[in-house]
Amino acid sequence: MRFGAKVLFDEVSTSFTLGKRYGLTGPNGAGKSTFMGLLTGEIEPQKGTVVRPKKLGVLSQDQFAFDRHRVMDTVIMGNKRLWAAMEEREAIYSKPEMSDADGMKLGELEGIIGEEDGYTAESDAAILLQGLDVPDELHERKMGELQGGQKVRVLLAQALFGHPPALLLDEPTNYLDLDSIHWLQEFLNHYDGVLIVISHDRHFLNSICTHIADIDYETIITYTGTYDDMVVAKTQIRSQIESQNAQRSKKIAQLNEFIARFSAGTRSSQVQSRRKEVERLQVTELAKSNIQRPFLKFEQKRPSGKHILELEGVSKSYPKTHVIRSFTASVLRGEKIAIMGRNGAGKTTLVNALLANSPTVPDAELRKTSGYDGAFLSHGKVIWGHEAAVGYFAQDHKALIEPGMTVFEWLHQWDPAAAHEDIRGLLGQMLFPRDDADKRTEVLSGGEAARLIFCKLMLQKPNVLVLDEPTNHLDLESINALNIALQRYQGTVLLVTHDHDLIDEVASRIWHFEGDHHLTDFKGAYEEYQGVLA
Numbered sequence: 001m002r003f004g005a006k007v008l009f010d011e012v013s014t015s016f017t018l019g020k021r022y023g024l025t026g027p028n029g030a031g032k033s034t035f036m037g038l039l040t041g042e043i044e045p046q047k048g049t050v051v052r053p054k055k056l057g058v059l060s061q062d063q064f065a066f067d068r069h070r071v072m073d074t075v076i077m078g079n080k081r082l083w084a085a086m087e088e089r090e091a092i093y094s095k096p097e098m099s100d101a102d103g104m105k106l107g108e109l110e111g112i113i114g115e116e117d118g119y120t121a122e123s124d125a126a127i128l129l130q131g132l133d134v135p136d137e138l139h140e141r142k143m144g145e146l147q148g149g150q151k152v153r154v155l156l157a158q159a160l161f162g163h164p165p166a167l168l169l170d171e172p173t174n175y176l177d178l179d180s181i182h183w184l185q186e187f188l189n190h191y192d193g194v195l196i197v198i199s200h201d202r203h204f205l206n207s208i209c210t211h212i213a214d215i216d217y218e219t220i221i222t223y224t225g226t227y228d229d230m231v232v233a234k235t236q237i238r239s240q241i242e243s244q245n246a247q248r249s250k251k252i253a254q255l256n257e258f259i260a261r262f263s264a265g266t267r268s269s270q271v272q273s274r275r276k277e278v279e280r281l282q283v284t285e286l287a288k289s290n291i292q293r294p295f296l297k298f299e300q301k302r303p304s305g306k307h308i309l310e311l312e313g314v315s316k317s318y319p320k321t322h323v324i325r326s327f328t329a330s331v332l333r334g335e336k337i338a339i340m341g342r343n344g345a346g347k348t349t350l351v352n353a354l355l356a357n358s359p360t361v362p363d364a365e366l367r368k369t370s371g372y373d374g375a376f377l378s379h380g381k382v383i384w385g386h387e388a389a390v391g392y393f394a395q396d397h398k399a400l401i402e403p404g405m406t407v408f409e410w411l412h413q414w415d416p417a418a419a420h421e422d423i424r425g426l427l428g429q430m431l432f433p434r435d436d437a438d439k440r441t442e443v444l445s446g447g448e449a450a451r452l453i454f455c456k457l458m459l460q461k462p463n464v465l466v467l468d469e470p471t472n473h474l475d476l477e478s479i480n481a482l483n484i485a486l487q488r489y490q491g492t493v494l495l496v497t498h499d500h501d502l503i504d505e506v507a508s509r510i511w512h513f514e515g516d517h518h519l520t521d522f523k524g525a526y527e528e529y530q531g532v533l534a
Contacts, residue, residue: 001034001046007218008034012048014213014220018165021188021195023205023227026215027291028447028475032198035215036170039196055081057164057193059172063151067144071134071154074143075125079162082116085109116162128157131187133180133342149175149343156184165193173201174472177343178498200476202227203500216291227476252278293477295429296454296485301461305386308333308464308492309354314380316349323349326380327519329511333385333463336486336493338503338526341513347496348395350511350519351468354494357382358390360462365392365400391462395469395496398449403442407432407452410441415459426455446473454482463491471499 001008008031016022024032037043038050040058057078060066066074077083089109092102117124129139132153143151152175159167167188173181185207188195196213199205205212205227212223212230223230255274263271309331316324323346331337339347355361384390394400401410412423427437430451444452450473457465465486471479479499486493486506497503503510503526510522510529522529 001031001038001043009215009220010218012220014222016166016194016196016213018194019192020210021191021208022197022222023209023212023230024196024198024215025205025212025227025230025476027477030215032215033170035220036168036196036198039168053165055079055162055164055166057159057162057167059159059169060155061170063155064144066155067142069143070139071129071141071143071146072122072125072139074154075128075157075161076121078158078160078164079116079121082113082118082121082162085112085116086118086121089113125157125161128160129154131183132157133177133183147344152176153180160187163193167191167193167195167197169195169197169199171198171200173199173204173498175343176498178340178500178503179342181498181500200471200474200479201499201501202476202479203504291477292431294431294451294454294481296458296481298458298465298485298489298491299461300463300491301389302387302463303490304333304388304463304492306333307331308335308385308388310381310383310385311354312381312383314350314353314382316346316353322517324353324519325517327521328380329519329521331492331494333492334490335509336507337495337509337511338507339494339496339511339513340503345513346517347513348468351466351494351496354382355390355392355466357384358466359384359388360390361392361466388464389460389462390464390466391457391460393450393453393457393465393467393470395472397453397470398444398446401441401444401449401452403440405441406437407439407441407444408437411452411455411459414456418459423459426458429458430455447475447478450474451478464494465489465491466494468496469498470495471497471502 002010024035026032034043038045039052040056041050041052066077069077073083076086089106092098092106092109095102098106113119126136126139130136134150134153134157138146138150143154146154156169156172159169159172172184176184181201181204185204188197188208195208197205197208209226210224212225212227214221214223214230214234216234221234223233225233255278259271259274259278307330309329311327311329311331314324314327315322327350339350341347392400407427408423411427412418412420424434424437428434432439432448432451432455436448439448441452450470470482474482479502483502483505486495486502493506495502495506507526509524510520510526512520512522512529514520522532
């Protein structure tokens with residue numbers, strides 16, 4: 001497949017074996033979703049053939065395609081043969097009179113429904129939905145009544161329904177909370193078909209994959225093992241080829257020197273043999289890697305006071321529900337706190353309550369983000385400490401970037417005294433090519449918008465970072481860079497994320513929303529917290 005001059009992959013021959021679980025990796029733009037489209041049949045290859053099983057489980061990317069259908073029916077539609085038979089049976093039964101041919105057809109349809117486990121379809125679908133935390137009371141609702149995160153779970157159940165021999169999942173953990181991701185890992189580890197999954201969650205890939213199919217160097221290379229195993233093997237193979245090339249180049253240079261010196265003399269047979277050796281030693285041509293690594297480094301203009309934040313009896317409720325119940329905590333400079341809980345538990349509400357009282361995040365900026373209702377707290381106090389300077393990454397981060405400006409203009413406004421080359425240098429660090437400085441802010445992709453917000457935070461140098469779902473639009477390289485930058489950051493961090501590795505490797509403290517909207521405050525790393533829960 002190629003788009004204009006850009007080659008995604010060329011002359012690729014690969015196979016995916018039953019019982020193995022493959023992670024499909026590569027940076028944003030490498031062609032992962034395109035390759036997935038070739039496997040499902042949505043896209044035809046420009047050259048070559050794709051052989052696939054009759055039944056495929058595919059995670060639908062269109063959240064609105066099933067809005068008029070019941071949740072239960074949407075799941076059962078994952079088995080297309082069963083659903084077609086059930087619809088045809090329904091149509092025959094709705095006729096005022098049935099012919100003999102209809103009776104014969106019904107017998108045939110009942111046979112298909114039996115073969116496809118149609119008589120237990122609703123209970124099988126319900127088990128899947130319950131496992132994905134879609135409560136029973138939603139099973140009879142229309143898909144259009146569900147929130148985005150709930151829809152993703154239903155579409156995931158649809159892909160898993162009917163025991164397909166091949167399961168193709170493109171970013172299945174998007175919009176899932178950590179409990180649901182752990183459930184999905186467990187489910188997929190017991191799946192006995194062939195699994196191909198695209199994910200930017202390193203821990204998820206390491207937990208489920210037996211192999212990694214990596215799109216890079218204009219081809220697809222399959223490595224045995226987890227994502228981390230692939231990174232090591234890929235680096236070693238590349239280094240080995242580069243070392244061999246260096247040795248060959250040196251030898252070729254010596255041979256060419258001999259040829260140039262003696263080609264006109266009496267040693268013609270020796271010259272000829274060396275020419276043949278030069279041909280034999282030709283250097284392996286290395287295609288350029290697609291991988292680009294951003295450079296993130298968070299600094300502080302000045303440190304904050306020792307006591308950076310106090311929460312006293314913080315509560316938030318709406319007319320029919322409590323979100324936060326009387327939470328009291330004291331945060332010291334340099335602590336890194338992961339805010340965790342199920343989707344809808346109140347994590348973003350808590351973040352908004354903290355920021356509404358912050359000295360450096362303007363109310364106007366908060367109003368642009370979803371989930372902010374202007375009424376900060378029902379009860380309690382939020383007190384920021386001396387010299388607190390807060391930098392904010394919103395879950396709805398694209399809303400923080402005003403349209404009608406260039407990327408350069410938008411970034412420069414946060415420090416008008418900064419030199420133009422410093423601004424361009426920051427953009428370059430976050431993988432914006434030089435020409436992209438003139439790109440209009442309204443056309444930025446989700447990933448570009450996220451990287452631009454990080455440029456702003458690096459420019460502002462706050463001593464507190466409040467990050468609400470910062471990894472949603474980042475590729476694996478960018479998430480790894482963020483992980484390292486947060487570990488090295490000397491300031492205070494409040495982090496909402498469902499990325500297991502980010503929580504595990506960055507957080508020194510956990511705030512966890514329980515089912516009754518009380519928060520557990522655990523002073524320790526996530527691994528220790530899991531041990532306490534166990």
